[in-house]
Amino acid sequence: MNDIFQTNRSTNLVLHGIGVVGVVAIVCFLLILRQDVHAKLLDTHTARSDAISLLNNGERIHAQHLDGVHRVQLAETRATQFKTMIPAQAGEIDFLSELSELAKSTQFRIRDFRPGAVVVQPLHKEMEVRFVGEGSYSALCRFLDGLPQLQRSYRIAQLNVTAPRNDDQDFSAECQLRLLFALNQDLTNPRKKK
8 A cells, every 4th residue: 555655646746746847837938928928018019109209290290291392392493493594505695685784774884795715514514704894883783783683694703893093983893704504414304314
């Protein structure tokens, strides 16, 4: 009977050992599963927080988008306007006509208008134009103030103003402009696929 009791006891110990190992395995599995569920819960919480933040900032984001669209449209409009101010040919005679109209309206006299050399730039070409003008101080100021209103793109390379030596003389201005023309074709089609 002792043998049976001993066998029973051994069997019970083995079964209890298996049970303990099983419980430990289940507890370990549940801990691992809990960590995985916890990580997924944190990811879900982070995604939810991001979504709520986006929803809360939706109006601001939409306003920024509309502002960006408006700025792009404005830049495209300005670029188009700028391109229209740069003709394919130098057109120095047309520019002289425009310059003469401005001078006439401001009572500034232009003389000695001389077109010069053409300089090739990476984005366009430039023609050097020199002229001398004379008039009162106010006429000179009105003339210079009116230059940006011309329908032609140019840049002032040099401007020398000489004050009169006495009261009955006029101010004299010697000016060198660079007329822009022949815009690079790659700039006229910026969305052209390469």
